[in-house]
Amino acid sequence: MENMIFYVIAGITVASALMALTVRNLFHCALFLAMAMFGISGVFLYLNSDFLASVQVLIYVGAVTVIIIFGISLTRNMMDERSKAMNHQFLFSIVVALLLSAVIIAAIQESPFVGAEHPMSLMLSSTTGDASQQLAANIASPDHPFQGGVAYLAGALLRPENGFAFAFEFVSILLLSALVGAIVIARKDPA
Amino acid sequence: MLTGENIVQSVAGLLNWVYSQLGISALAGFINPIISSVVMFGFISVFVMFLVWMERKVSAHMQSRIGPNRVGPFGLLQTVADAIKLTTKEDVKPVNRDKIPYYIAPIIAFVATFMGMVVIPFDKGMVVQDLNVGILYIIAITGFTVIAILTAGWSSNNKFALLGGFRSAAQIISYEVPLVLSVVPIIMITGTLSLTGIVEYQEKAGYWFIFPQIVAFLIFITSATAEANRAPFDIPEAESELIGGFHTEYSGVKFAMFFLGEYIAVVVSSAVAVTLFLGGWLPVAFLGFLHLPGFIWFMIKLVSVIYVVMAFRWTFPRLRVDQLMDFGWKVLIPFSILNILVTAAVWLFLYGKGAQ
Numbered sequence: 001m002e003n004m005i006f007y008v009i010a011g012i013t014v015a016s017a018l019m020a021l022t023v024r025n026l027f028h029c030a031l032f033l034a035m036a037m038f039g040i041s042g043v044f045l046y047l048n049s050d051f052l053a054s055v056q057v058l059i060y061v062g063a064v065t066v067i068i069i070f071g072i073s074l075t076r077n078m079m080d081e082r083s084k085a086m087n088h089q090f091l092f093s094i095v096v097a098l099l100l101s102a103v104i105i106a107a108i109q110e111s112p113f114v115g116a117e118h119p120m121s122l123m124l125s126s127t128t129g130d131a132s133q134q135l136a137a138n139i140a141s142p143d144h145p146f147q148g149g150v151a152y153l154a155g156a157l158l159r160p161e162n163g164f165a166f167a168f169e170f171v172s173i174l175l176l177s178a179l180v181g182a183i184v185i186a187r188k189d190p191a
Numbered sequence: 192m193l194t195g196e197n198i199v200q201s202v203a204g205l206l207n208w209v210y211s212q213l214g215i216s217a218l219a220g221f222i223n224p225i226i227s228s229v230v231m232f233g234f235i236s237v238f239v240m241f242l243v244w245m246e247r248k249v250s251a252h253m254q255s256r257i258g259p260n261r262v263g264p265f266g267l268l269q270t271v272a273d274a275i276k277l278t279t280k281e282d283v284k285p286v287n288r289d290k291i292p293y294y295i296a297p298i299i300a301f302v303a304t305f306m307g308m309v310v311i312p313f314d315k316g317m318v319v320q321d322l323n324v325g326i327l328y329i330i331a332i333t334g335f336t337v338i339a340i341l342t343a344g345w346s347s348n349n350k351f352a353l354l355g356g357f358r359s360a361a362q363i364i365s366y367e368v369p370l371v372l373s374v375v376p377i378i379m380i381t382g383t384l385s386l387t388g389i390v391e392y393q394e395k396a397g398y399w400f401i402f403p404q405i406v407a408f409l410i411f412i413t414s415a416t417a418e419a420n421r422a423p424f425d426i427p428e429a430e431s432e433l434i435g436g437f438h439t440e441y442s443g444v445k446f447a448m449f450f451l452g453e454y455i456a457v458v459v460s461s462a463v464a465v466t467l468f469l470g471g472w473l474p475v476a477f478l479g480f481l482h483l484p485g486f487i488w489f490m491i492k493l494v495s496v497i498y499v500v501m502a503f504r505w506t507f508p509r510l511r512v513d514q515l516m517d518f519g520w521k522v523l524i525p526f527s528i529l530n531i532l533v534t535a536a537v538w539l540f541l542y543g544k545g546a547q
Contacts, residue, residue, distance in 0.1 A: 066360055073345065
């Protein structure tokens, strides 16, 4: 049952991602992209990571896709069905995409989710009681892979002993410089 | 005493009995959320009808008119009549529309805002689903309205609708930033993203967050009004400039869904304001002798906040586009960042490192 839920979510995500690549109308592409992003947040929810799911929707659907729609609406010929979908770099990009998927698949094989029982399966097999309480009890142990709450994530990212704190701060400075850079580029008079 | 928790428990008990009679107890975890969502849908539909009536009465009062007074007592059934009219109207569609996006845009606009209602705690335990990330979830899911508005504007194949859609997207993205930033101090103080948890913190602390966080409250209400595309921030649908903005080409039921979505957005943002800043279901301190159930207090506060938002609409003139952007980026965002810094500093000073 819980695998069924995953396959439905994954099917929607992959199908809309494929549609986003193949549909010729750019506006429809952007809408399918939004749907694919929403599907990915569904995968996060399935992995019991409600914080990541919310942030995925907030950033990728609410901001990135909207900016993309903005961009393509202000571009010419966006509705042209005959425009070419590929340029001379497409072979190179296929190689990069394959390499990237190889890396991601390798990383997934290493993840603690592999072989772990999904908390929902226990919830489904029980016949009585409060579902959410049982779910909470199932993932109570601190090293359970399905523990993706916001407090857990904050600890994993920011505790110095985990070694991600520097990277986290570094990324925020990178974003800040991107913000400042965008403002500098958008300025009309370089005073 | 009658409380929201008691009501929910008795209904849950009744439902469990029904499930056991039907032999489907195992499915309770799946059926219960559906039932509570349907109840919430019924509630919100009736409540929005009341709000439309209230809006017309408030505007009439502010303009020395009487307002609806023909259908039902005090014109209360006027919105019911309007809803019937809207649903039975001919559905006029532009020939060169982009068919599927044109069809789904009003659905997204309605569903996105309605999904925000799911985590609003009306009383202790009286909530469809209390998520751990409640406040973040509301901000994220209501962000879908931008896509709905852009899609509506685009697929109508009408320059006024497209312009309205663009204006709206620019406005919502700009005002989403101060909206999120104004919530951050509350999360820092309480240490939780759950709306129920935030109200419980206020119960324990004995004060509402509007008192230490009045700046955040003002920023939140202003940005939420802008997010809901309501006057004085209604340039996406400015009637005098853009005919009707993104929903120019919509009529009948599809228009009704945009309309409903806009009002639900007002309800959601006001309910979040009540929960974060006005103590949610907690009683008003000096009126505590009344012993009203928590959800009654919540509704009283909710209607009061909505009244203020409505009063905005009929008091202030519409902003120009550049004024709107200036106000959002140069006033609200710096003030909300400053508010975060000051709150963090004061909280560290008062409670030291382990502030919780």
